[in-house]
Amino acid sequence: MKTNISEHIKSELSQRTLKPSENAWEKLSKMLDEEKPKAKTISFTKWKMFLVAASITVFFTVLGLILIQQPAAENTIQVVGSEINSNEVNVINPQIIPEEIHPKENQVNSNPNSEKSEVQLAVIPVKTEKKSNPVQKTEFIAQLPEIQNQEEIAAVGNPEPESKPEKQKTNFVNPDMLLYSVENNQAITESNSNTRLVLFDFNK
Amino acid sequence: MYELLPKLRQQDRAAQKEVYDVFAPKMLGVCRNYISDIHYAEDVMNKAFFKVFQNVGSFKSEGSFEGWIRRIMVNESLTFLRLNKSLIYLEEDKISDEPAEYEEDLDRIDAQELLDGLPESYRAVFNLYVLEDYSHKEIAEMLNITETTSKTQLFRAKKKLKDIILQKTRIQNEN
Numbered sequence: 164m165k166t167n168i169s170e171h172i173k174s175e176l177s178q179r180t181l182k183p184s185e186n187a188w189e190k191l192s193k194m195l196d197e198e199k200p201k202a203k204t205i206s207f208t209k210w211k212m213f214l215v216a217a218s219i220t221v222f223f224t225v226l227g228l229i230l231i232q233q234p235a236a237e238n239t240i241q242v243v244g245s246e247i248n249s250n251e252v253n254v255i256n257p258q259i260i261p262e263e264i265h266p267k268e269n270q271v272n273s274n275p276n277s278e279k280s281e282v283q284l285a286v287i288p289v290k291t292e293k294k295s296n297p298v299q300k301t302e303f304i305a306q307l308p309e310i311q312n313q314e315e316i317a318a319v320g321n322p323e324p325e326s327k328p329e330k331q332k333t334n335f336v337n338p339d340m341l342l343y344s345v346e347n348n349q350a351i352t353e354s355n356s357n358t359r360l361v362l363f364d365f366n367k
Numbered sequence: 368m369y370e371l372l373p374k375l376r377q378q379d380r381a382a383q384k385e386v387y388d389v390f391a392p393k394m395l396g397v398c399r400n401y402i403s404d405i406h407y408a409e410d411v412m413n414k415a416f417f418k419v420f421q422n423v424g425s426f427k428s429e430g431s432f433e434g435w436i437r438r439i440m441v442n443e444s445l446t447f448l449r450l451n452k453s454l455i456y457l458e459e460d461k462i463s464d465e466p467a468e469y470e471e472d473l474d475r476i477d478a479q480e481l482l483d484g485l486p487e488s489y490r491a492v493f494n495l496y497v498l499e500d501y502s503h504k505e506i507a508e509m510l511n512i513t514e515t516t517s518k519t520q521l522f523r524a525k526k527k528l529k530d531i532i533l534q535k536t537r538i539q540n541e542n
Binding site: 169175177178179180181182183190191 | 378380383384387388391392393395396399400405409412413416417420421476477478479481482493497498525528529532
């Protein structure tokens, strides 16, 4: 029977089967086993690469943020500096004032007589004129509780009331009182604060 | 066989063994069509199966799994021939008007012996065209040759087969 060569070969070989050698699968299995660690290595390498890339990205991001914020930080430093200065001013006052006051407070607590002397010293400009006047002393003594209260308030830690009494030391002279003192040959001093000190010089 | 695909994608060794046992005999035959030495053919088949198992994830269940494996076998065989520089294509000659097809009583002639008598380059084109049903255009792309070269190689392959058959017939008649 005559047959076309191509058809003959195709019919013979296209569906032909050949039995592989017995160790063929073992060879392939070995190849697959060897590939697994490689795959792990590759994945680990990829993972490492990913970590490196992520680290670089984070590094440059942080660096960029720092560079961006640096000018602002410089401004902030200046501002902080000014704040520090202002704070120093604000802080120094409370520190100084309590230190100045506490000893007074201690002195007041320890020695009541010294209170008198301090208070007298504070009022020295006015008082020098009236040393010889016993009435002045009585007036002074009468005013002591109020002054003591002020010191206690200052000792609590509020510095602002401390500065006010200094300003309040400025004596305001009531025209009527001045007129009255001139007419009656008296020196009258009146402060605008709660502490009201009136001095009468009856010797004149 | 498609039910094994999930396991194959998980690189399940038992599933791989099952697929291997089913397809290896047929695929060894495919590789043997291109490669004369059975041992080399088996090595090529194993390399191809290795690629099958490694790239099974890229297989889409739309087509034939066996056809996909077979294409990998063919490509691996051609790669083997290319690496061994067995595929040498001569300059294109004018194809003779003589019909290459030859009809003879071929029942007593082994087809594998006929193929083994062909040069590698002839055999590759002949197998791709006759056994795998590729067109000359596809063969040209696969082997990086022109379509004309593919046609020429096929013509020469058939002519060579004819010569082989005549020679074998002559020998048989003398005996």
